[in-house]
Amino acid sequence: MxxxxxxxxxxxxxxxxxxxxxxxxxxxxxxxxxxxxxxxGPPPVVVTAATAEQQFWRSQLTSVGTVQAIQGIDVTTEVAGKVAKIDFNAGAYVETGDLLVKLDTSTEYAELRSLEAQLEKARSDEHRARQLVDRGFISEAALQQTTTDTKNFKAQVEEQRTRIHKKTIRAPFAGKLGIRQISPGELISPGTSIVTLQSISPVFVNFALPEHTFAKVYPEQTIEIQVAAYPAQIFTGKISAINPKISEKTRNFTVQALLANDEALLQPGMFADVTIDLGKQRPVIVIPVSSVTFNAFGESVFFVRQSAQQSGLSGTGTPTAPEAGRDQSRDSHAPEHPPALIAERGFIKTGERRGLMVEVLKGVQAGDRIVTAGQIKIDEGASIIISDDDVLQTAKPRPKEP
Incomplete structure (x- = not known):
């Protein structure tokens, strides 16, 4: 037991x-x-951060536009017919009046010969009628009828010659041809696309600007554009026309610029980033674009703040009562830890964007530390650790290759 x-x-x-x-x-x-x-508590989240800084930016207007040929059409036919001859190569440059396509005209020429014979007979009848009228054998009305017949056949002959002429298709202006859309022997109808013809030296770039910028643009003003096909190259041109009407739906107005395009690098339909330098500098506060979060409530960023809720500290940073009574000699030998950091959300208002940076109009001051990566993992007041690796240092505003 x-x-x-x-x-x-x-x-x-x-x-x-x-x-x-x-x-x-x-x-x-x-x-x-x-x-x-x-x-x-929850472990701190590793994020990257950057410091808001003041820079001086030249005042600019930016927009997106489309490259347009100064002259461009899809070559078509006005009359139906069978393709007898194709006299061009795809992608070739042609001059005004160069032969492109000939349609079969054998039937039309046969009808023309018939009409010419009828015209000749009508002329002969008219000549004989005039002689008979002079002798009093026929009336003036009979002579007038033969004259009308002559004019009618003459008009038919001219119409037939015009129809034959339309079956020979020539380049209406100088330019570069595209890929042909027809084949020899094919029966085509009016409006059938044969080949595209584009005059691309020079070219237009059409873009829109908001109405409040109307007084800042004028003809002959210099612009710069960039296209995705040549990201490292800047093309320059001048404003050639400004649409005097502002759209009631968008409150934008259209601007057209003319670029030389001597090397024929710009092609119709290309998407273009347009910049107009206004020639003035202004101070701006900038932060990385990646630091801005967009949601239904507006634009916001996470500020990096030092936490007051550390061990042995009250909300004001003074020792708490139990800690104040502890042995001071022991505390003096305690290891010193880095200050705890937290994320604090703040709403901001952004302005112009250039490359990887964006202008802040309200809510951020120069010197503020902003979280640039890792925002999706943190909330208001979350404990954070700043990583030394900054992905923005190796990022490029526009990749050179896809």
Whole structure:
């Protein structure tokens, strides 16, 4: 009996010791006596950060536009017919009047010969009628009828010659041909596209600007454009026309610029980034574009702030009551830890964007530290750690290759 009592006593004693150790560890960690020196909670999130800085930007107007040929059409036919000859090569340059396509005209020429014969007979009848009228054998009305017949056949002959002429298709202006859309022997109808013809030296670039910028643009003003096909190259031109009407739907007006395009690099339909330099500099506060979060409430960023809720500190940074009574000599030898950082959300208003940077009109001051990557993992007041690796240092505003 005594043996069983002794065993039970040892088991209960061991359980009590384990429970006491757990309670002591929990108290030790929560009171800030552990090696970490911080209260327990969610682990800090690793983010990258950048400092808002003041720069001087030249005032610019930016827009997106489309390259348009100064003259461009899809060559078609006005009359139906079978393709007898194709006299051009795809992608070739042609001059005004160069032969492109000939349609079969054998039937039309046969009809023309018939009409010419009828015209000749009508002329002969008219000549004989005039002689008979002079002799008084026929009336003036009969002569007038033969004259009308002559004019009618003459008009039919001219119409037939015009129809034959239209079956010879020539280039209406000089330019570059595209890919042909027909084949020899094919029967084509009016409006059928034969080939595209584009005059691309020079070219137009059409773009839109908001109405409040109307007074800032004028004819012969210099513009710069960039296209995705040649990201490292800047093309320059001058404004050639400004639409005097502002759209009631968009409150934008259309601007057309003329670019030389001597090397024929710009092609109709290309998407173009347009910049107009207004020649003035202004101070701006800029931050990386990646730091801005867009949502239904507006634009916001996470500021990097120093936390006041550290171990042994009150909200004002003064020692708490239990800590003030501790042995000062022991605290003087305690290791010094870096200040804890938290993320604090702030709403801002952004302006112009250039490359990887965006102008901040309201909400950020020069010198503020802003989270640039990792925002999706943090909330208001989240504990954070700043990483030394900044992905923006190797990023490029416009990739050179896809």
């Amino acid at each position: 005594s043996y069983r009592h002794t065993t039970a006593t040892w088991i209960i004693s061991g359980f009590v010791l384990v429970l006491a150790g757990y309670l002591f560890y929990d108290y030790f960690e929560s009171s800030g006596e552990g090696q970490s020196g911080y209260r327990r």
